[in-house]
Amino acid sequence: MAITRLAGFLFLFSTHCYITTLAVVLKTANKAPWANEFESVELSCLIQSITTLEPRIEWKKIKNGDPSYVYFEKKIAGDLVNRARIREPATLVILNTTRSDTALYRCEVTAPGDHKSFDEILIDLVVRVKPVVPQCSVPKSVPVGKSAELRCVENEGFPQPQYQWFRNKEEIPEDPKSSPKFLNSSYTLNANSGTLKFSAVRKEDAGEYYCKAKNDAGHSQCGPQMMEVYDINIAGIVLGVLVIVLVLLSITVGICCAYKRGYFTSQQQTGNNYKAPAKGDGVDYVRTEDEGDFRHKSSFVI
Numbered sequence: 673m674a675i676t677r678l679a680g681f682l683f684l685f686s687t688h689c690y691i692t693t694l695a696v697v698l699k700t701a702n703k704a705p706w707a708n709e710f711e712s713v714e715l716s717c718l719i720q721s722i723t724t725l726e727p728r729i730e731w732k733k734i735k736n737g738d739p740s741y742v743y744f745e746k747k748i749a750g751d752l753v754n755r756a757r758i759r760e761p762a763t764l765v766i767l768n769t770t771r772s773d774t775a776l777y778r779c780e781v782t783a784p785g786d787h788k789s790f791d792e793i794l795i796d797l798v799v800r801v802k803p804v805v806p807q808c809s810v811p812k813s814v815p816v817g818k819s820a821e822l823r824c825v826e827n828e829g830f831p832q833p834q835y836q837w838f839r840n841k842e843e844i845p846e847d848p849k850s851s852p853k854f855l856n857s858s859y860t861l862n863a864n865s866g867t868l869k870f871s872a873v874r875k876e877d878a879g880e881y882y883c884k885a886k887n888d889a890g891h892s893q894c895g896p897q898m899m900e901v902y903d904i905n906i907a908g909i910v911l912g913v914l915v916i917v918l919v920l921l922s923i924t925v926g927i928c929c930a931y932k933r934g935y936f937t938s939q940q941q942t943g944n945n946y947k948a949p950a951k952g953d954g955v956d957y958v959r960t961e962d963e964g965d966f967r968h969k970s971s972f973v974i
């Protein structure tokens with residue numbers, strides 16, 4: 673029994689050795705490399721073990737679940753033609769990355785002479801894109817105590833940029849309470865969406881605002897824009913007085929006109945009123961009789 677068990681162990685041991693020696697095994701120095709756009713990047717595919725002399729090496733790019741060849745029959749193919757090369761044995765070097773290179777890449781090595789004749793390795797490449805100048809909207813003037821929303825949007829940057837807002841060249845902290853200068857301000861700042869929202873603007877919130885969009889690849893900012901804050905009371909009073917004056921003026925003009933045309937219009941109207949009911953009554957009377965009300969009426973009379 674002991675001998676058969678030992679033999680079995682030896683058999684397992686030897687087959688194990690056999691498999692490891694006659695197997696293609698890949699590894700990578702970096703499963704998730706990244707580069708800034710227009711830089712070069714290396715998708716490392718290293719052959720740890722192989723016995724086949726001329727293995728078949730292929731690279732596929734997998735974007736949105738669709739695989740396509742980028743290295744096939746010893747030639748760079750597809751998107752990467754003229755922009756990439758293979759470094760022995762199987763590493764793919766992209767010389768000038770573009771944002772569309774962000775994808776999964778699969779290094780596949782087939783070694784027919786090995787017992788385990790195939791291995792593959794998946795590499796997740798991210799090409800970072802520096803943000804362009806964001807689009808900023810700042811209200812020109814806001815009355816004291818009213819709400820105001822400042823918006824900042826940038827759509828090119830990758831990964832999605834974070835936003836910072838500045839007032840008079842000073843960064844606005846995410847939490848107003850963290851700085852004595854912004855302590856009493858009513859804003860909320862969303863660094864992900866780029867929105868700076870005041871629930872009630874104060875005089876102190878006036879100033880030159882600009883926004884910066886920032887990610888790992890770099891940053892960009894829009895030009896400063898002035899936000900003025902005016903006092904609603906003075907404006908309200910001025911507006912109120914103007915409205916009252918206008919109303920008084922139109923009433924006066926109205927009365928004047930009415931008075932001037934007074935006789936003429938009232939005469940016309942009485943004339944019309946006098947005629948209209950006479951016509952209407954006559955027609956109505958005839959119609960009701962024609963339409964059968966006549967019967968009811970007549971039966972009622974009878």
Ligand SMILES: *[C@@H]1O[C@H](CO)[C@@H](O)[C@H](O)[C@H]1NC(C)=O
Pocket residue numbers: 710768770
């Ligand atoms: C990289 O490609 C861009 C266009 O995609 C081109 O403008 C630029 O000159 C290229 N850079 C190099 C170093 O080839």
Ligand SMILES: *[C@@H]1O[C@H](CO)[C@@H](O)[C@H](O)[C@H]1NC(C)=O
Pocket residue numbers: 852853855856
């Ligand atoms: C904030 O408001 C408090 C009271 O409402 C006032 O005492 C303080 O001076 C204000 N601080 C600033 C920086 O305006």
